[in-house]
Amino acid sequence: MIEFDRVGFRYHGAHEPVFADVTLSIGEGELVLLAGRTGAGKSTLLGAVNGLVPHFTGGHLDGTVTVAGVSTRDHPPREFAHLVGVVGQDPLAGFVTDTVEEELAYGMEQLGLAPQVMRRRVEEALDLLGIADLRRRALRTLSGGQQQRVAIGSVLTTHPSVLVLDEPTSALDPTAAEEVLATLARLVQDLGTTVVLAEHRMERVVPFADRMLYVLGDGSVVDGPPAEVLAGTAIAPPIVELGRLAGWSPLPLSVRDARRVAGPLRGRLPSAPRRPTPARTPLLTASGVVVRYGPVVAVRGVDLDLGPGVLALMGRNGSGKSSLLWALQGSGPRQGGTVRVGGADPKALSAKRARALVGLVPQSAGDLLYLDTVDAECAASDTESGAPVGRCRALLEGLAPDVPGDRHPRDLSEGQRLALVLAVQLTAAPGVVLLDEPTRGLDYLAKAALARMIASLTAQGRAVVVATHDVEFVATVADRVVVLAEGEIVSDGPTGEVLGSSPAFAPQVAKVLGDGWLTVADVAEALS
Template structure:
């Protein structure tokens, strides 16, 4: 269905994709992986003719889509066979409500009204959108918008689906539902899916093939286990398999648990040795916890947020101590973003109070003072970016934060190295744009930092750099509250988890207590090695090292 023959794509003389050759067959789910900025979006764009017809640049080689050469066919000429879902759902919407958006593509293709109604109902059920059918698109959460964008493509019943990070804004449960729906379409309807995703732990077990891109745009294609065994980016189950020298390499929790018995015992012994106890050893203390008796940097008391008839936040009480990383979790629409905006002082409140240690409400602060006290990185990073180049954004952030020249640029380079400072922020990938917004806010070293889905579009390496940056802030006495669906990131960075449901706090406890036994929020390592109390590959590595040290030299 999709064939690339020696395809190279260049922008201003710099190749984003180099001599890519591969074939994606009918009824196949092909996963595209690679570091942030490695050319994944360019590859997807070439597969639907948006590159170079819409994006510009120079394409050499041949791209065939359902037998049609993209040199001779514009994106509109492929609309009957290819459906595309981009990284930013808002950018794709052309109507105001959910039902209208689901019907729009069919209207353009001339589908009969009775058939349109039938397909809309089917997609509403397939993606769990029925409760949202009459809602305005602007009032939906980011994850809900993502599901609508996917549904708007599915109603046209294309033969090929091209998706750029389709689960990046979804909670784990919703992501599983979407991936299960895509898998059913592949297996039952023979639809071909080309999908790029950074959260590989969610999707790799569904893939029939993988295309791995290096940072300079070189592609390698093949079977998932063979490609991921040598890929620079890999999910925790693969990293754990590499550490344990498992062969063949498992790609799912189920397959890993079948061979994890000996490793589980070694980790149990290592934890016991590290704790100086018997085999009943306990998990290690997590870095995200605050010092004992740390004073609160931000306190919410009885906080409410309403949007018309929607009660988004219901009487939330929350204290954020100095030197703590807190993760805010919950399904899409549970009120996480509304709570962050209310805490920042820049969002709506319908009741309750938010105070800093001196009793000041963040809403009363000037913007210049507020960014040093309570800074928010929103889910849409473009909300913070307004200048024509990356260099200009970095320079302005340095000036506004009263930081030394180059501070923001240095932070950005540590998160995602190699971004051209002369590029416009809108021309960056979603992950690069998010990293820039994070760097802009980190330059002021705010006492309280609020992050809304900060790993969306970031590869595993960039996430590790973000973890290091947040841990440095935490060690310096700063407080971080991060709303995230990324359970692997939360397991690495947070010492405490606050779980929201329907705008209310339903759990507020140490991270390992909330994550370890949860069927929805447990990270892959916790599922594989349960009931042993570890959450990450790093935890396993430390336990094995402790066990080896206790045994002494042979």
């Protein structure tokens, strides 16, 4: 179905190719996972499948890419619309209509399908992705996860032979991610659809994958069965890391496989460590916070105290996490309640003063970037924050090393762009830092670097709130977890208690070992 014949690609002005001499063949009805470090070239490789690379991006492409016998060299991307459906990293950037139902129908309209066929496929997509209640909602009023499901649905309605997805579950809660992946697996098995997806949260996708492509970042690509490829990769999901630690062979790729061989390991482990509860001297106090969007109540009278340490804010898509963060920071709507930071309400302060008290990195990190180069953004951040020259750049190097200073921020990968915005916000050294889906687009090593930076912030006595669906990251960094549902707090407690008792939010190590174990690092320390 997809053939790469000695394919190489280099962006204009770049000294090194993104990939070189890549030859591979992907057959009909395969689900292929594309993995690699942040910025290694995964999105570029995906873009080559339907000719967006190089017809849209520019650059020089060597070799030949064909889909169902049609060459991307000889045909523009629009002529692949009936063959290849593409879902990008930023769903909102790809929307062309105003409402969910219109977006689901748009692609079919361009292909000239009959109205009755369009209506039937729209209903099928709404049901498959669990978004029937959103059909008349404006796209810009949806949460990031809801937008992502709509983007996937808009591609599915055209019934392409090949689906190309760039981090399709990055903004979805665990349950929604499982539903989307199960839908993709059903398309592969029942309809013979070929699916190629790039995903940093490999623990979600590996059990479904037939093959794995690992982009090394030096121009080469490793191709093989997931267990074989993951045996030697620098990044791997927690369950594989646990298998490496325990010496299991073959490496397990699912919780079920790991549990079958975990008995001896459980017998060697003492009681799980208990994380100390941080001091609760409040740096931020919120009382009765209410956020409404017209008749929709997003946050219902939330009370929350933030002390030094890391609080993880979790909940299904649309539960009110982002709305609460914006209300706490002061830039977003707040129809009721009070917020106090250092005796002041951030909403009543100038943007500069509020930023020095509470820093916020939003889901769409690129919204905060407005200059032409990475170096210019860093320099402006240093100046606006009154920080020493070079502080922002040093923070960026700690999160995503070797980001070119002359690169336009819009040309960065999603992970690199998020790291830049985080560095910009941290330059002001606020006492309270709010992060909305900060691990989106970050690989495991980049997340480890982010965890170290968060630890350094809390060591300085700051409060950090991480709103995320990434349960593995929460297990690593959080002292406390708050779960929202329909704008209300339904659970608030230590990380081990909240995650360990939840079938939806439990990390992989907890599912395998139980008894309060959360991370591979905890297990390694106990064994040593």
